[in-house]
Amino acid sequence: MKISYLLWLLLVLVFLAACKDKKGAHAEHVQSVQKEMYTCPMPEDSVYSEKPGQCPKCGMDLVKMEHTEDEAADVVYTCPMHPEIIRNKPGACPICGMALVKKETGNQKLGDAELAYLLKPANEFVLSSIPVTSIEKRGEQIEIEALGNITYDTRQAGSISARVSGRIEKLYVRYRYQRVTKGQHILDIYSPELLTAQQNLLFLLKNDAANITFIEAAKEKLLLLGMSAIQLQQVIKTGKPSMTIAVYSEYSGHIHEAAATANMSIPAGLMKDISLITEELSLKEGMYIQKGQSIFTVFNPGRAWAVLNIYGDNQSLIKTGNTVRVIPETSPGNDFRARIDFIEPFYRKESKTLTVRVYFDNTTLRIPIGSQVRATVFGNSKEAYWLPKEAVLSLGMDKVAFRKSGNGFEAVRINAGITHQKHIQILSGLSEADSVAINAQYLMDSESFIKIKAEK
Numbered sequence: 431m432k433i434s435y436l437l438w439l440l441l442v443l444v445f446l447a448a449c450k451d452k453k454g455a456h457a458e459h460v461q462s463v464q465k466e467m468y469t470c471p472m473p474e475d476s477v478y479s480e481k482p483g484q485c486p487k488c489g490m491d492l493v494k495m496e497h498t499e500d501e502a503a504d505v506v507y508t509c510p511m512h513p514e515i516i517r518n519k520p521g522a523c524p525i526c527g528m529a530l531v532k533k534e535t536g537n538q539k540l541g542d543a544e545l546a547y548l549l550k551p552a553n554e555f556v557l558s559s560i561p562v563t564s565i566e567k568r569g570e571q572i573e574i575e576a577l578g579n580i581t582y583d584t585r586q587a588g589s590i591s592a593r594v595s596g597r598i599e600k601l602y603v604r605y606r607y608q609r610v611t612k613g614q615h616i617l618d619i620y621s622p623e624l625l626t627a628q629q630n631l632l633f634l635l636k637n638d639a640a641n642i643t644f645i646e647a648a649k650e651k652l653l654l655l656g657m658s659a660i661q662l663q664q665v666i667k668t669g670k671p672s673m674t675i676a677v678y679s680e681y682s683g684h685i686h687e688a689a690a691t692a693n694m695s696i697p698a699g700l701m702k703d704i705s706l707i708t709e710e711l712s713l714k715e716g717m718y719i720q721k722g723q724s725i726f727t728v729f730n731p732g733r734a735w736a737v738l739n740i741y742g743d744n745q746s747l748i749k750t751g752n753t754v755r756v757i758p759e760t761s762p763g764n765d766f767r768a769r770i771d772f773i774e775p776f777y778r779k780e781s782k783t784l785t786v787r788v789y790f791d792n793t794t795l796r797i798p799i800g801s802q803v804r805a806t807v808f809g810n811s812k813e814a815y816w817l818p819k820e821a822v823l824s825l826g827m828d829k830v831a832f833r834k835s836g837n838g839f840e841a842v843r844i845n846a847g848i849t850h851q852k853h854i855q856i857l858s859g860l861s862e863a864d865s866v867a868i869n870a871q872y873l874m875d876s877e878s879f880i881k882i883k884a885e886k
Contacts, residue, residue, distance in 0.1 A: 467518075468492035478517065478524070507532055529837075560872055562834050562865040565815040565856050572747055572850055574807040576786075578738035580758070580797050583789060586730035588681035589688065593656035595721040596621030598713070599674050603685055603726065606711065610728060611682045618674040619719070624655050628671035635666065683730040684799075687712060688723075732793040736768065738805050739783035743848050748773060748807065754788050755806045758797045766795065770807070816853040817860070822846060823870035832873045834865040839873055 469478050470485040470492055483492050507530035509515040509523035521530050600618040603610070610616070631648040634641060652662055657675055665672055679685075719725060736756050740748050750770055757765040772787040788805070797803075822844065823830050829846045832839035844859030860866065867873055 466494060468494055469521075478521075505532060561868045563818060563821060563868045564865050565817050565860050565862055567813070567815050567862070569813045570816065570850055570853070571808075572848070574740065574744045574747060576738040576740055576805045576807060577802065578736055578805060579802050580792075580799055581735045581737050582684075582729040582731070582799055583733040583735050584729075586683070586733040588683075588728045589724045590616060590677065590679055590681075590726040590728065591724045592619065592677070592719045592721060593654070594619065594621040594624050594675070595719065596624070596675075597718050598715050601711075601713065601715045603711070606686065607684045609683070610679045610685050612680060614679045616677045616679050616726065618676055619656075620674050621655075623721075624652070624657065624675050625671055625673065627652050627655060628665055632665070632669060632671065636669075677725075679726075679728060681728040681730070683728045683732075686727045686729060688725055688727050729799075731796075731799060732791065734790060734792040734797065734799065736788040736790060736803055736805065738786050738788065738803075738807075739781070740786060740807075741783055745784045747848070748784070748786060753808045755808070756788065756790070757804045758795075759802045759804070760798055764795065766790065814847065815856045815860075815862075816850075817856050817866070818868065819849065819852055819854050820869045820871070821866050822854050830870070831860060832867040832870055833860070834867070839867050841873075 467478055467480060468482050470488065470490055479492055482494075484490065485492060505518070507517045507520055509526065509528055509530055511528060512523055512525050515523050515525065515530070517530055520532075522528065523530060596619040598617055599620050602615050602617060627648070631645070631652065634645050634648055638644065649662060652665075653659065655675070656677065657665075657672075658678070661672060661676065713725065736754070738754070748770065750773060752770045754768050754770060755765055756768060768788045768790045770786050771789045774785040774787070777783070778785055817831070821831055823832075829844050830841045831844050833842050842859055845857040847855030847857050849855070
């Protein structure tokens with residue numbers, strides 16, 4: 431009986447000692463909270479120190495924190511993500527920057543609001559008080575920037591062809607892109623067929639001068655074979671056939687070899703390739719050509735195209751007839767206005783842009799073919815919902831905005847349209863009643879960890 435009494439007494443003493451240690455630990459914690467602390471006068475800096483000094487963020491002198499015994503004993507603030515951070519007044523966590531939430535000691539429970547914030551994942555809900563904005567519906571006058579280059583207007587191109595088979599006796603064109611004028615002597619051809627036709631005409635004139643029908647038919651044949659009226663009169667006057675026939679240009683412009691003009695549109699870098707410009711002509715004196723063969727093609731540099739490349743997000747805004755301001759790289763001060771005349775209904779090879787053609791008179795401008803240009807397309811008004819570009823964050827395939835919700839922001843997925851100057855078009859995901867963070871970059875640590883809340 432005595433032994434049982436002693437065991438009971440021993441258990442009572444151990445329990446009392448444990449209660450005393452717990453009370454002493456709590457008193458030590460309260461004393462640590464009540465000890466002198468210094469903080470920055472700017473609350474957003476969230477700087478605390480046990481010693482006076484200067485704020486490492488703004489440089490201001492730290493001030494002594496004031497607190498009451500009751501506050502130190504009953505109310506403290508902690509970080510939702512870092513519970514080891516304990517402060518006796520509101521502020522921001524020095525580790526992650528989140529706002530501290532109230533944590534009451536004793537037997538009181540956390541409020542529903544504070545508990546909800548603590549349970550919110552950090553990558554789905556952000557506590558912050560940055561300025562907000564909202565979408566605005568208005569009409570915007572859209573100006574589209576584009577790059578391109580100058581090419582020949584293929585509607586003004588002409589072909590110099592051989593009307594008879596024969597040998598080139600004399601060639602008067604010596605280099606690529608040589609300038610020729612209408613009526614200029616291009617080459618001389620020796621043709622047995624043409625020589626025979628001349629001899630037939632001279633025979634009729636000498637032996638059957640009264641046969642006007644045959645004589646006129648013989649003259650007509652020579653004209654169709656490419657002989658000029660002056661040459662024909664010279665043959666009749668001298669009574670001797672001409673051994674060669676002269677070929678004249680019927681067009682003015684730059685001359686190109688027919689074999690090299692399968693692609694009439696001149697790529698941007700072609701005219702700058704010195705090896706192509708200075709390369710000798712493949713057509714030489716003494717070479718034979720066939721009847722109907724195209725020898726040269728003549729392009730008129732006085733009529734040209736500005737070929738502009740339009741990117742995908744702006745293609746729906748381009749229409750035939752839109753006014754265009756074109757700025758040549760060779761003479762930025764001599765910009766001019768024109769209109770879109772044609773929109774190519776396909777993508778060119780190895781290109782993901784839509785090509786539009788702007789026809790213009792290059793007679794006085796004299797913009798070199800192949801040079802680059804910058805252009806601005808006017809004339810389109812877009813009625814839509816707009817939001818500042820900084821309020822939208824791109825996550826690759828997705829775009830998000832941070833919508834205001836209570837004391838913080840939640841990331842929501844949005845569908846965006848075109849971007850114009852400092853605004854972006856919002857197609858869906860937000861309403862006019864929603865407020866979003868004016869700068870989405872401030873509310874994210876890493877794009878990879880943002881958890882998007884899709885709009886229902």
